Amino acid sequence: MPDGAPIVGPDPASDAPSGPRPRRRGRTTLLIATAAVLGLVAGTCTGFVIQAHREPTRLPSLSQPVVARAKGPGPEPLSAAQDHRVKTDGDLRKLLIPRPKGKKALDWAPEEDGWLDLGAYADSLTHADRVFGDLVAAEFRRAAGVSWSEGSTGSTEVRLVQYRQEETLGASERASRWDVDGARGYDVPGAGDGMAYLFDAERKPGYLPLYKALATASRGDIAMEIWIFDSKPIPKQKIMDLAKRQLERL
Template identity: 70%
Template sequence: MGEGTDEETREETPRVRRRGRTALLIATAAVLGLVGGTCAGYLIQADREPTRLPSLSQPVVAQAKGAGPEPLSAAQDRRVKTDGDLRKLLIKRPKGTQEAEYAPGHDGWLTMAEYADQLEDPDEAFGSLVGAEFRRSAGVDWQVGSTYNVGIRLVQYRQEEKLSASEQAGNWNVDGTRSWPIPGTGDGMAYVTTKPDTEPGYEPVYSAQAHAWRGDIAMEIWIYDTKPIPKAKIMDLAERQMERL
């Protein structure tokens, strides 16, 4: 606090009050002047002849040709595709293959729980999908013989708070693999294992996978076989699937 005397403090207060009182007087005068001017205007207008109002009917102005953009066709508007039946964006199961014996989901659709159940830690994956604003998922699976299996998933996110499709497509820890970028996808990647996964009592299993995204949809492809999987197989599936998005 300052060291001013009580007398100095008492001198400050009236100065503030005077400014407030002066402002009040100015405001009152302005209001009185406004009222007086308004009254005088009414008196002058009362002595004049009434002015005819313009007709309410106005001429119609023709819209300029070509002024607005043409609406997008269904082929051009990506929202028409991605908000429709997600299963129609999946590549078809090749002829000569058979449906996978243990394909998850129902009629091509997977709930969030069914999709999470395929992953390494379903409980943790389920919580992650909730935070990522999971919307829906569709898939197709097939197999050749008893050892060659393919699974493709399209996972769509709401993306109201974050760009989850791109985050989820890049959120894969792939060790012991060779990798290549998927053409036309920006940061999409394909991976092929260099060594098989082995467990006692089971045949060795090789795998390949691909991950990419477009808009609000993340794509993933998995291939499993008991012999090494050529790069060409996973790249072909990835490129054809991304062309449909």
């Protein structure tokens, strides 16, 4: 090689081997893959052929067997102890606690033969005009009451007011809507929303002081209210006892 000649790559005309040649695998791999696919297709076709020659499996019937109706009389209607509506849909006056023996009915009591219609009940309350509309909206159905005098200055009034309760819970709403500002409130045992209230005396010149107590509660579609008025303080136990006795009858 002459001095100063450039260095170039290997001479393609040289007889010397340039290194080991790679083996060609493409054709063999393709043949193996094709055989595997053909085997899978053949197995699937064989499965369909076998299944086609089998008898179809019967499915269970969608219809259910008819159950024969039991013979004999139907079930007895629920008693009043089992069905609240049996009791409350009857004569509402029979659910009132009785007037104590020896006590006289109030001359000015709003009930007539134990019943109060919507107008009579509303007129017995403060703000009668407004209350009348409230009672209509609350789906007033009917009311019953009993009252008696206590000595020369006291009186007691017990009322049961029933509501239709087709769209509103009139009984429970009414039992919680009394104006009891400033009164001392006590829970009535055995009644979820039962409350008893003792009010401070109302005093006016020339008149005896007026004390009052109130008990309210609801059972189903009936709202209970008990009022006691007197010129002397009313014991808490007195209003509580009346409330318990009346609730036991509902």
